[in-house]
Amino acid sequence: MKIKNYFFLGLFFVSSILIAQEKKISGVVKGEDGIPLMGVNIVIENTSKGTQSDFDGNYTITANPQDVLVFSFVGYGSIKRQVGQQIVINIEMISDNTFEEVVVVGFGKQSKRKVTDNIASVSSSDINNIPIASMQGALTGKAAGVQITQINGKVEGGVKMRIRGVSSISSSQEPLYVIDGMPLINDDESVSEAPINPLISLNPNDIESIQILKDASSAAIYGARGTNGVVLITTKQGKSGKTKVSLNTSTGWSEATNKVKWLNAAQYVELFTEASTNSYGAEDTWLTEEGGYFDWMANGKDWRNGEVDTDWQDLALVKGSVQDHNFSISGGTDKTLFFISAGYNNTQGIVRGNNLDRYSFRGNLDHKISDKFRAGINTSLSKTKISRIGTDNSFSTPLQAIAQSPLTPAYLDDGIVPNNETSIYYNFLMQEYNGNWDVNIFRVLLNSYLEYQLLPELSFKTEFGYDNNNQTEEYFAGSLTESASTNGYADANAIQSDKYSINNYFTFAQTFNEVYDVEFVGGMSFEESSRSRQYVAGTGFPSDDLQTVESASEITAGTSSRTKYNFLSYFGRATFSIMDKYLIKGSLRYDGSSRFGASNRYGLFPAASVGWIISEEDFIKDSETISLLKLRGSYGLTGNAGIDNFASLGLFRGTSYNKKVALGPYQLPNQDLKWEKTDQVDVGLDFGILNNRISGEIDYYIKKTNDLLLNEPIPGTSGWSSITRNVGSLTNKGFEFVLNTNNVMSENLTWKTSLNLSTLDNEVTDLPNGDIVVERNIVREGETISSFYLVEYAGVDPANGDALFYLNTKKPDGSLDKTTTNNYNDAQRIISGSPYPTFMAGLTNTMSFYNFDFSFTLQGEWGASLYNEGGKFQSGNARYEDNQTADQLNRWQNPGDITMVPQARMYSTNGQQASTRYLEKSDFIRLRNLSFGYTFPKELTQKFSVDRLRLYFTGINLLTFTDYSGYDPESSYDDNGNSNIQKGITFYSSPPAKTFTIGLNIDL
């Protein structure tokens, strides 16, 4: 009511011409960007007289010369001006955050200056112009201590974000994603082993800022799910003033970052003829004779005269393209703010047959009902359509085609039908020709809130969030594909995931005696997630044109399931600041989850932090050099509840044998199952030098996880393979260093640099029941989690071409016996590397010169290795029929040859066993993204009513510097995508895309 009166009162004054003894003052109110602001309150200080600026920012007011005008507006700092003799007062309002940067924290906001936590912030400008389909991909290299890796080059592929290392062995390793206050569904719902990025349905262009809560004191307010860090996403909102219409459109093309050199037809013939000779003697000409195996492969083509030389790699890795179009309208008044956007992304992958279309819509609305009431609602809808291809471990995945012989023509003589008759393996082209695999993801996000100001210092906020992820996958393989025996196969899988959350909390903030600032936040939250699935499969199709299960002659499988879990939590946080110098914060969270045994259902997660802004102390306050010096320290406890919904119960499940009902053992009980808890200590120093031209952060943390939720292997003789227990601990430690500099700040030239460096030291500190070995990876006390555990390759015996391995048996003195052997079974496995980097760096440079802007991000990782599980086939000195990497031509041929490639012996094992032969360091530096833009002069564009017109070029992954010889140092085996222990393995995994785009920003 009050504001309404105020408003009318203002209008009354504006329209009044009766008050003649005062003079009339007018002017224009604009924002920093020169755009007029509508609805700015202009009040004469200490009176109730005032007005508002109109649509063009114009205002008029009558005032006395001794009056002071106060200009205020939401989101901007208020400005006071003495009227004096002026009759025209033009004002440029400056938005709040340049006065004091604000960061979003759990259940509130805080001034960056007073934050005692370690929080990495990424703003929209850092991510919006990167035309990459996944939100996480755009963050790569921007934050210290955060490793983001897309599993491989498939467009929908899962993305791993590891904040300050891996804190769990069997429980979830993913951070908690929170969008506008609501935890997001982040479960992979792929029907195959290869994960789909659950956040692929979010449009990165709708994001205003991302805060990554890294330390315990910031993440502990999210208690049981804080251990892996929390990613707070804030979506865009309009600003009051002139309505802004923006269009961002870009288009471009892409290709694989790297290709590997394979044998051509002539080299293939040479190597395999030799391999056969070594195994069966030169007189056995089964490969090369008339009607022999090579003739069969060539399918009538004359391979002897080079008539066929198929480059299977080029058929699998193709030119892709990207289109990204975003349109938004935003604006508002001092009471109502809105943001509406629509986006479309089309990514044609670099792996044949793999592409994505995403349509998204967002509408955000924020309204001040009265002085005391505020309400808001954010909604988004999106539809994502993906054409998928097989997992890395399937013949139908394009990159497995590199195993095919170059002597095999890809197509039959008609050039249309793929040649599946004489290919060594199933020809993947058949899948494209005679099958398909489509995914449709519908996602609805809704966040709403109501805030009531009970007292000036006390407010209550209730938030309701809803997330719905609806995913269907339909697969069809026709009568020419791998499903030929059943005359076709189809399946359909539908998932409905639902999550709703309610937060209710009070915020109390007051300043006492102008010295003590206090803020209390306290409340509760409840969250329920449910998921249901329906699946059906059928075989036998009358025609390849009938591709849905309806036409199947037999339904071969079907299932449906439902599951649910929830969290009930209470939380509180108190923040004190004394004289803006001494900062203290404490928080407490009490979490209960249905996932845990009744006896350990609740967990308590406290955290505390302190800060001292040294630069506010008298002895340094006036320093010209030091503008900010803040010391902070925090300690807290966070949890991890990323386990199966019913992990504590002893269970049986329904199965069948001979179409009759059966009950099979499913899970051993463990009523004592409890939260995995992580203690984290963080000490940090924030600094700013020369009026913050140079600023940065230095942090050191120790993160210790106890009571690990571990799927511990148990003897198979029990009939079981593992049980989830709370055993063991691990530690992550590291330094993080962030440096931001404003190198040049002149009117026409600016240059900013941001550097982040981080180290990571992961160690499993306690594992009471000994090693856990899963194929090539080991979890062992004293070592990095998932270290490689392999027999050590020793090269080739120059005398006979045998592959050699180091024995590595323990000698009595404890040292390893480095004698070599050609008997693989005699050699012992040793720890031979780690899949995780120990050092990561990101460097972003942003420059503007007159109307040109230029920025790029370099990112690097050091210390990790990759094991090529496909190595035995790809680089196995012609043991199998598979085409070989060109380096296999360096095979041992004659006594005395010194090489690392053993003698080629067809069908006879010689060095193809799992060993360090296929392990390689994967250090790299990558030009992650680069953009170069030109903004047309405003004078020119405004003739067409365009406020801003920018033309830009963007490149992603343009350059990669690495010694790694495989496809890509970041590509890994997507079948292991959801495995916590099997890491750093690659297996026909496609490289990421290198993308070039040209785009246009238009703001009206």
Place this chain on the structure above:
Amino acid sequence: MKKHKYISMILSLFTLAFIACDDNLDIEPEQNILTETAIGSPKNISNILNNAYGTARSGSSYGGGIAMASELIANDGDLWWNGTYVDPAEFDEKAMLADNGFVHDIWMNGYDVINQTNIILANLSVFTDTYEKEVTEGEAKFLRGLVYFDLARLFSKPYVAGAPNNQLGVPIVLTAVLDPYNLEYPSRNTLEEVYTQVILDLTDAYELLPPSNTIYATKYSAGALLARVYLEMGDYINARTMSNDVINNSGSSLTATFAKAFNNDENSQEDLFAWQVTSQDASINYFNLFWAGRDYGGRSGNPDIDIEDQHYDIYDDGNDARANFFYEAKWWCTTKWKYQFGNIPFLRLAEMYLIRAESNFREVTSIGNTPQNDINKLRDRANASLYTSVNLATILMERKRELAFEGFALFDAKRLGKNIGSIPYNANQLVLPIPLREMDVNPNLTQNEGY
């Protein structure tokens, strides 16, 4: 005053939210039932038993995995491994590694079956009907005896008749594991102990089971398996007794033609026990997957296991149906495993004739019938010319012709002391390694020599 009203209203809403939610933390699974329920009723115990059959029928065990290990390890040129999987290639090459995935699955799946049978045997008290109880016990013991028998002969040096057989067998676990607090880390029993357990279980099964029991194990399934076990142990007298008993009393008869014994949706009249395959099975039929052509459900090797020229030499009559039981895909396939959803004959009456003939011949008796008549019965059915006399070599050759590709190769070679090419029948490399994961987990296990 108005203000306070607001606050108290919101506060009460707030407290309401707190209370209303607390019960919601109790959520029951909808796809699973609790262990107590699963072992608490006769119906559910029967369901667990049905699952134990299904587990045993998994591709990795009796759905083809064990048979493939046996055939490929014993392969000296009859077969050509043409597939992409490394693990069977290691079998074929006789160069297994301790991390061989197929070996891992044979072990894990075997003990999974054993645990399920142990769960059933530990909870027989829920039955009120004595007949039902006895049949359930008999079937559980049939499965347990079966699995121990195959684990023992895969993971141990050959059994030597009359010797103490103190060589390492496999761990014998007879208690049900449903509680993680009493997990055992057993060491390996001797081979003799394992065989003793096998005979004990199978004899009990023979006593308890009825003569007919739909597709499940019967008295004569147990009897036939006992005959197989005794033959392997060189106990020809008992082998003869059991095979004769089965031939005379089981009511089974040879199918009219050889072809009719295979690729059937329903068990044939010759099946004393067969593993069931349907199009609805979650578990894959490895026999079909690795032995059939691509157009019949086989893998990309088309087939992965190709039948080589050398094999055809064993047939002495071109009219022998068994000599023509092959078809051509990219390479040559056996017709035995052509039909993707055909049942897997496991104990065929034909094997009983072979056991009776061999045992009678070795013991120089003619109990039931003469060895010559028994052998001719099979030859007659296959359209092969009849023998006028037989000796041990012809009996064993007939066995090879009749039972080829069914998983007998390695066990017969070891039993008969036949070397595989130049590799002695009792060589380390013909014994499976204890799976590496099991060695990593259980410190009380001893690895086989050579690994």
